[in-house]
Amino acid sequence: MTDVEGLKKIVGADWVITQRDQMEAYLYDETTPYQRLTPAEHVVVVKPATAEEISEILKLANRDKTPVYPRGAGTGLVCGAMPTQDGIVLSMERFDKVVEVDKENLMVVAQAGVTLAQLLEAVDGADLLFPPHPGDEGAQVGGMIAANAGGSRAVKYGVVRQYVKGLKVVLPTGEITTMGGKLMKNNTGLDLMQLMIDSEGILGVITEATMRLYPKFSGTATLVVSFEDRHKAIASVPKILQSGVIPMAIEYVDHDVIEFSADNLGMKWPAQQGRAHLILILAGANEDDVYFQAETMSEVCTANGAIDVLIAERQQEQGDILKMRSEIYSAMKPRIAGDSDITVPPANLAKMLDALDAIGEKYDTKIATIAHAGDGNFHPYMLKELIDRGTAEDVKLEIYKAAIALDGVITGEHGVGKIRLKYLQYQMDPKQEEIMRAIKKAFDPNGILNPGAAIR
Ligand SMILES: Cc1cc2nc3c(=O)[nH]c(=O)nc-3n(C[C@H](O)[C@H](O)[C@H](O)COP(=O)(O)OP(=O)(O)OC[C@H]3O[C@@H](n4cnc5c(N)ncnc54)[C@H](O)[C@@H]3O)c2cc1C
Incomplete structure (x- = not known):
């Protein structure tokens, strides 16, 4: 039985939910109903506001051997944040502050519960850019790091892992620790920070992250390249990658799928020809640079069977294309x-x-x-x-x-x-799985943090 009174003492009674009808939104994620697992029956939702509170919660959970499920926004697609055994859902929603946008170092420091939408707004307000764009802007910083989210716009500058430079983490045994910082290089010992990234909530609770930013690009354009033959579309991608121009995003979409997404949003997909499209997001130092990139992309794709190339330059048009793609x-x-x-x-x-x-x-x-x-x-x-x-x-x-x-x-x-x-x-080599289990044990000897996720 979860020690509800103990939890209330740590975070205050207002931040503990025990009524089932008030916790539905914390029991699932965005996995399709067919693939979804069944949440456990006896779940308590806790909403801490500080790393110290999380530390106390994890100590209590170790004492009682109670499972704890770290939860971001619940936009995950693999039931990662779902409580499948009786225990505690640890919601990070109160960690919602962008601590600092550091223009000198080109870094943002944000609490784990800050959403991607909030992060993008804060960074944009400082005239800087956070390139990664996993499709749901409701996703939280902690969830994006725990899942090493990718999304569109990862081709040139990489997935979330490439941006994370520092983490504050509460370990499963309750210690509060810092890994990395505003550093572009750090070879001190084994890189535990990299281990935390993509650890799917089984090695620690991320409370704050320092992430790299880029200056805003002076020129951007989005190309929608249409193909009659979907195989020619996809076969063009290695040719694009070999061309010397690296787009921020190279997305492939079946025509009927993206049109369905556009209809669903009440929007209009701009390309009416072809059965498949590539969406290329280009960014450059200035308009000439982007124009050169667009010309190169157009030539490569046409040589590989493209039948039409549309160029969107206005921010609104480019944003609409990304939205229709993201909402598929x-x-x-x-x-x-x-x-x-x-x-x-x-x-x-x-x-x-x-x-x-x-x-x-x-x-x-x-x-x-x-x-x-x-x-x-x-x-x-x-x-x-x-x-x-x-x-x-x-x-x-x-x-x-x-x-x-x-x-x-x-x-x-x-x-x-x-x-x-x-x-x-x-897929897995048994020895690698054995090492993963040993790592989990070193972090979490009682196996309380997100049991049943990520490793067997
Ligand atoms: C419409 C849509 C589009 C999407 N597009 C993409 C995409 O393009 N690319 C992509 O990679 N993903 C995509 N996703 C999946 C999802 O958005 C990402 O995996 C995202 O990173 C999850 O963040 P979250 O805050 O919702 O995490 P949750 O779903 O709440 O949790 C995900 C995992 O992270 C752990 N976790 C959460 N917060 C913390 C924390 N603070 N500390 C430790 N562990 C934590 C949880 O225990 C769980 O294992 C999409 C999802 C949707 C619904």
């Missing part, structure tokens, strides 16, 4: 059994698309596909019809096995969470 999952969610997050080396993108088509044909279904193509990261969507036919699980497994056969991985950005543990057997 929300539009598709009611229609799909699940999505996948496989990643292959960029040169194997076209082979992976062939494999998806072959799997779709075998199971007589369409596998709607979008991809952070510049990162080799596909999100194939399995339609709901597969649940009725009882083949959703088979299709998912075939997709994973096809990715692994192409030197890929079963997850490139959403993580293992609690729904992909059973697929690790197809």
